[in-house]
Amino acid sequence: MTPYTPPTQDQLLAIRVNAGIEELQKTDRFAHAEPDLVEAIVEGVGQFAAGEFAPLNRVGDLEGAKLENGVVRLPEGFKEAYDAYVEQGWNAIASPAEFGGQGLPFTLACNVLENLGAANMAFNLLPMLSVGAIDALEHHGSKEQQAKYLPDLVSGKWSGTMNLTEPAAGSDVGALRSTAEPIRDGPHAGKYRITGQKIYITWGEHELAQNIIHLVLARLPGAPEGSRGVSMFLVPKYHVNDDGSLGPRNDLRCVSLEHKLGINASPTCVMSYGDNGECIGELVGQENRGLAAMFTMMNNARINVGNQGVQIGERATQQAIHYAMDRVQSARAGSPDKNPVAIIEHPDVRRMILRMKSLIEGVRALLYYCAGQVDRGNLGDSAAKVRADILVPLVKAWGTDVGVEVSGIGIQVHGGMGFVEETGAAQHWRDSKIAPIYEGTNGIQAADLVTRKLGLEGGDPMIALFEEIARDAADKPALAALATDCAHVARWMRDEASLDDRLAGSVPFCTMAAVAVAGWQLTKQAEAVANGAAPALATSKPVTVRFFLDRIVPEASGLKASAIGGADLLYSLPSEKLAG
Incomplete structure (x- = not known):
């Protein structure tokens, strides 16, 4: 497996152009996100990572x-790396300053991740x-809970989890069976017994952090059926005393670890x-409002999972390029020189590498555009908040599809050699x-x-997004056509x-919508580079953007027929015939 080289220049370009960090810096809340600091953070966390x-x-x-006798063990080196992460303050980038955070834009927290x-x-x-647990407590926790739990979560001294899924419930959170019984008297009066x-x-048990704060969904006695009867509870691994010190261990345990296809170092x-x-x-x-509280945590988590598409795709691309540069095989077709060349010289390998780079740069542009809208929403811009809400499923779904x-x-x-585990490509x-x-x-x-996002304000914000892209892309016919198709599909879904x-x-x-927004944001990058931004990308960026517009965008336009094809064909066979 090849080393990781941070793509600092492309990240900075996306942060400046797509997230609009310089505009954010002009506000009182983010005034300290000055260009030198932004660059230092991006370079610093890249070097740390x-x-x-x-x-x-x-390893x-x-x-x-x-899992050994109820304790989760990680390979040697994980504890030291996590301690260094906490010591250098990377966990606190975007958290509130009143709880020890740096109060910087969410955009920069995305870059850390x-x-x-x-x-x-x-x-x-x-x-x-x-990060998700911090966000949930910041928005829904009481003042006492925030004061008691947030400082150590913000620092990274403690870690957080979210507990939704149960064996019989799956994605149907409303079907969960965990219960919470009110405690009427004794030392824990006012709290609840969770069963x-x-x-x-994810990371439900480990020894890297000193405490783990579990956010658990459960039902109160007499709660309504379904998702309307779900409440959220804070359940620490170790009880926390009033002075902030740790007390005895709570009555919770890790029963087993899942044996997974990948992410083996993450204890599931x-x-x-x-x-x-x-x-x-x-x-x-509030009672029976746990799902709303959990969705606060999940919304940013969905952006961060979309970010994982960028992450794994970037690492896979770097490794593929490294291999293609080193692997010598066959002469280049049509060349008078019959000596073998590095495989990166062959047309199909070039196509694959350019596709990888263009897709990852496209998702990165979409990710930071969404992050910038989240930051504006947090500043009180209601239109930006709605746009961010629309962008979240695009980032999560298309971003992770691209990662795969x-x-x-x-x-x-x-x-x-890619099918051989030793190279690391399969990982x-x-x-x-x-x-x-x-x-x-x-x-x-x-x-x-x-459904929900198309339903925002009668569908007008979503359609307005596609119309804005079409106007901006008037000189880029393929992208303008895709945006127009997206607006057509949105209207059909809304009205018919x-x-x-x-x-x-x-x-x-x-997919159509995500590619349209990503292509739009890539054109903004290309324009910025043409005007002197990111000189290190002056040669590569025009090529990757052109590949995206010429190859990726037309593929997305071809999905229109499927998007408006309706459901009749899907149900033209009875289930038993489909299975047979």
Whole structure:
């Protein structure tokens, strides 16, 4: 496996052009996000990721996390790397200053996670989940809970998780069975006894952080059925005393670790709460409003999972290019020189490499555009908040689809050596496959796009987005046509299609929309580079953007027929005939 080289210049370009960091810096809240500081953060975390997280990627895959007598053990070096991460303050980039954070834009927190995840995707899930827990408590926790738990979560001294899924519930959170019984008297009066089992809990147990703050969904007695009766509870691994010191261990445990296709260094836990009837938790937010609180955590998590598509794709691309530069095989077709050349000189390998680079740069542009809209929404810009809401499923779904595609192409570039585990190319693909599944499968993201997000303000903001792209791309016919097609599909789904028809076309429409926005944002990068921004990219950026516009955009336009094809064909066979 080749070392990780941070793509600092492309990241800075996306942060400046797509997120608009300089505009954000003009506001009072983000005034200290000055250009020198932004550059120092991007360069610094890239160097940290390459030096501390990246060397553990392969050993993490080979040795993985292990459960020994109830304790999760990680390979040698993980503890030291995490301690360095906490000591250098990378966990606190965008967290509130009142709790020890740096109060910088969410955009820069995305960059921290991009670098850490490209270096070591499995390890990066630990800080990624903590960021979500911080966000949930910041928005829904009481003042007392924030004061008690946020400082150590912000620093990274403690880590956080979210506990939704149960064996019988899957993605249907409303079907969960975990319970929370109010405690009327005694030392824990006012709190709750939590009982139940959760599965697929990322970093649910480990020894790297001093405490783990679990955010657990459970039902109160007499709660309504379905998702309307779900509440959120804060359940610490170790009880926290009033002075902030740690007390005895709570009644919770890791029952087992899942044996997974990839991300082997990330302990994916089956967690059991209240085996002895003494698992104590605190209510977060209002009773029966837990799903709304959890969605605060999940919204940023979905952006961060889309970020994982960039991360794993970037790492796979770097490895493929390195291999293609070194691997010598055959003369170039049509060349008078019959000496063997590096395979990167062959047309099809060139096509694969350019596709990898163009797709990853496109997702990165989309990611930081979305992050910039999130930051504007946090500043009170309601239109930006709505646009960010529309962009989230695009980032999550298309971003992770691209991660899988690009890491798969990486194996293809290696040829037979890519199918051999020793090269490490297969690890990227194995790691990538989880991202389209968790935090809501990509089908769920597409469904969200054509129901809730299309329903925002009667569909006008979504259609306005595509119309803006079409206007800006007037001199780029393929991109303008795609944006116009997206607007047409959105109107058809809003005005004519049944719910089944919308859902049947949701995945191709989601891809169309994501490619349109990514292509639009890439053209902005190309214009900035042509005007002197990022001189280091002056040669490569025009080529990758042209490849995206000439090759990727027309493919997305070809999805229109599928997006408006309706649901009738899908149900033309009875289930038993389909199965037979």
